[in-house]
Amino acid sequence: MTEKILLPLDLTQAEAWKKVIDESIGMAQRREAELHVLWVVPALERNLRRLPEDKKPELEAFLKKRFPADIVVKGHVRGSMEAPHRAIRSVAEEIGADLIVMGARNPRLKEHLMGSTASQVTLYAKCSVYVVR
Amino acid sequence: MYQTIAVPVDLEHIDRLPKALRTAVDLAEHYGATLHYVGATTETPSPIAHNPADYQQKLEAFAKEQADQHGVATAAKMIVSVDLTIDLDKQLRDAFEEIGADLVVMASHIPGVKDHLFSSNAGWIANYSPISVFIVR
Numbered sequence: 373m374t375e376k377i378l379l380p381l382d383l384t385q386a387e388a389w390k391k392v393i394d395e396s397i398g399m400a401q402r403r404e405a406e407l408h409v410l411w412v413v414p415a416l417e418r419n420l421r422r423l424p425e426d427k428k429p430e431l432e433a434f435l436k437k438r439f440p441a442d443i444v445v446k447g448h449v450r451g452s453m454e455a456p457h458r459a460i461r462s463v464a465e466e467i468g469a470d471l472i473v474m475g476a477r478n479p480r481l482k483e484h485l486m487g488s489t490a491s492q493v494t495l496y497a498k499c500s501v502y503v504v505r
Numbered sequence: 506m507y508q509t510i511a512v513p514v515d516l517e518h519i520d521r522l523p524k525a526l527r528t529a530v531d532l533a534e535h536y537g538a539t540l541h542y543v544g545a546t547t548e549t550p551s552p553i554a555h556n557p558a559d560y561q562q563k564l565e566a567f568a569k570e571q572a573d574q575h576g577v578a579t580a581a582k583m584i585v586s587v588d589l590t591i592d593l594d595k596q597l598r599d600a601f602e603e604i605g606a607d608l609v610v611m612a613s614h615i616p617g618v619k620d621h622l623f624s625s626n627a628g629w630i631a632n633y634s635p636i637s638v639f640i641v642r
Binding site: 391395398402494497498499500501502503504505 | 506528535613635636637638639640641642
């Protein structure tokens with residue numbers, strides 16, 4: 373069975389995740405794995421007519437531009453009302469991910485108190501987690 | 506991207522860590538990095554070693570075995586602890602800093618006495634440390 377790698381990404385800050393994107397591409401190539409890119413967006417926006425699915429074309433365009441054609445890349449957009457780590461974990465379980473590759477921001481006060489998204493995923497995910505800094 | 510990869514190991518349960526060891530070797534090969542196997546022991550005799558010197562020998566032998574098997578550069582780093590259940594987290598962090606690790610590859614659950622390792626240490630690394638971390642499950 374082909375291995376599946378999940379890459380949670382915030383497209384609004386794609387430049388900040390250059391290293392983790394490159395690393396996930398390298399991993400997918402070496403392991404001949406499928407790469408699933410997940411964008412967790414707010415389920416509700418100020419403009420209520422805009423739905424999470426509307427962001428799919430933007431994600432697809434980004435995937436086409438940023439990822440090489442020699443690996444299988446699939447995009448997922450997930451609207452979430454909760455903390456992103458829950459959405460990341462539930463998508464990981466849905467697709468049966470073997471590995472989650474993700475970036476982590478430098479902790480600020482909030483992260484010291486609550487833990488970062490990466491640490492929440494690390495603690496509770498059922499598959500391997502690779503946090504790239 | 507990486508030069509020094511730290512791999513915490515439990516010599517007592519080494520046969521239960523094949524996936525983490527394989528992942529570490531894979532990354533070391535790819536980046537041409539050195540694998541530092543970090544093992545912890547107590548001053549008092551344990552099932553694996555009579556004393557720290559004995560443990561150091563065994564850890565070095567293990568590191569050499571991995572190097573010979575996979576053709577990667579390896580090193581051994583021993584931690585001597587009075588009480589593994591209390592001190593290990595901090596001592597591991599200090600060891601990572603001392604060897605200058607830029608990536609840590611570890612099993613999420615090193616079975617046995619050190620069950621607590623993951624809950625506290627991996628969480629801590631993912632949360633606060635400036636280095637990358639690969640938790641293998």
